[in-house]
Amino acid sequence: MVIVTKISIEQSHLDAMVEDFRAKGLEVDIIRGKDSIALGLIGDTHSLDADRLLLNPDVERIMRVQEPFKKASRKFHPQKTVVKVGNASIGDDTQFAVIAGPCSVETKEQILTVANGVKNSGASILRGGAYKPRTSPYSFQGLELEGLELLKEARAATGLPIVTEIMSPALVETFDRDVDVIQVGARNMQNFDLLKELGKCSKPILLKRGLSSTIEEWLMSAEYIMSGGNSKVILCERGIRTFETYTRNTLDLSAIPAVKKLSHLPVVVDPSHSAGMSWMVEPLSLAAMAVGADGIIVEVHNDPKSALCDGAQSLDLCQYENLMQKLKAISVHFGREC
Ligand code: PEP
Numbered sequence: 001m002v003i004v005t006k007i008s009i010e011q012s013h014l015d016a017m018v019e020d021f022r023a024k025g026l027e028v029d030i031i032r033g034k035d036s037i038a039l040g041l042i043g044d045t046h047s048l049d050a051d052r053l054l055l056n057p058d059v060e061r062i063m064r065v066q067e068p069f070k071k072a073s074r075k076f077h078p079q080k081t082v083v084k085v086g087n088a089s090i091g092d093d094t095q096f097a098v099i100a101g102p103c104s105v106e107t108k109e110q111i112l113t114v115a116n117g118v119k120n121s122g123a124s125i126l127r128g129g130a131y132k133p134r135t136s137p138y139s140f141q142g143l144e145l146e147g148l149e150l151l152k153e154a155r156a157a158t159g160l161p162i163v164t165e166i167m168s169p170a171l172v173e174t175f176d177r178d179v180d181v182i183q184v185g186a187r188n189m190q191n192f193d194l195l196k197e198l199g200k201c202s203k204p205i206l207l208k209r210g211l212s213s214t215i216e217e218w219l220m221s222a223e224y225i226m227s228g229g230n231s232k233v234i235l236c237e238r239g240i241r242t243f244e245t246y247t248r249n250t251l252d253l254s255a256i257p258a259v260k261k262l263s264h265l266p267v268v269v270d271p272s273h274s275a276g277m278s279w280m281v282e283p284l285s286l287a288a289m290a291v292g293a294d295g296i297i298v299e300v301h302n303d304p305k306s307a308l309c310d311g312a313q314s315l316d317l318c319q320y321e322n323l324m325q326k327l328k329a330i331s332v333h334f335g336r337e338c
Pocket residue numbers: 103129133184185186187208238270273
């Protein structure tokens with residue numbers, strides 16, 4: 001952190017400030033310029049509150065030169081994190097994980113048909129919502145515990161690990177016991193009570209980026225989970241809110257290389273919620289591989305037009321098979337297997 005003070009600061013005030021930082025275990029480099037004085041703070045500055053420091057009338061500006069996240073930062077953990085789920089190693093540069101399944105679990109027949117279909121085309125993890133975060137309280141809310149049971153049946157039938165979204169901290173124990181990857185949806189990315197509970201879990205967490213969250217906010221949410229003791233976090237870029245209304249969200253592809261540079265955590269792309277349209281899923285999935293994502297999470301339904309949730313963005317099983325063929329074809333260029 002660099003603190004810039006006015007050149008007019010009284011020496012006694014400057015000495016007191018420097019002394020205060022040193023008492024906090026920080027090294028302080030003082031650089032005297034023509035118009036200002038810069039204090040370079042070296043050490044762990046996370047506990048310093050920049051807004052409070054700015055209340056000091058002698059302080060002009062504060063610049064953070066270190067990310068506020070630590071456990072999620074590549075600087076503190078240069079080697080990449082690989083999260084193993086069933087046969088998938090998410091974060092391993094030689095693999096491209098494909099997570100597929102319906103937006104919501106609807107019936108036993110539906111989830112078994114989709115699970116078998118995506119498995120045959122090459123998915124490595126099955127997705128399916130049992131608790132749905134719907135904008136309207138009148139929309140289908142998911143089958144809840146019954147949905148979870150049906151997902152477990154689909155896992156038993158196919159051998160595919162399951163990922164499903166959690167909304168309430170009260171269900172953390174159940175999810176930790178019953179599912180293979182726990183999804184935190186975009187709307188709950190900053191549900192800090194939930195993140196703290198998930199920090200105590202043994203299962204990997206798929207952390208979706210919030211609707212309007214910056215990359216730093218997203219990584220800070222990962223930090224919440226990791227600081228609780230769970231380092232198995234998979235980030236998921238699922239599109240963000242912008243002024244553009246043609247697509248449901250705007251897929252921020254640039255977030256992938258950015259996150260890869262800033263963090264050691266694996267990152268996957270959700271092309272379904274990004275665009276909101278099934279015909280865009282394929283080009284966005286191919287782009288995800290090209291930009292260096294570790295995989296995709298894609299919505300697939302046996303009959304999209306009758307889906308209870310997100311049918312317009314869901315691929316049918318035939319479209320999913322075509323997508324997998326395309327991904328396999330380009331994967332050789334990127335040295336990845338999928
Ligand atoms: C979902 O995966 O079905 C979902 C609701 O996604 P998001 O949280 O990204 O909107």
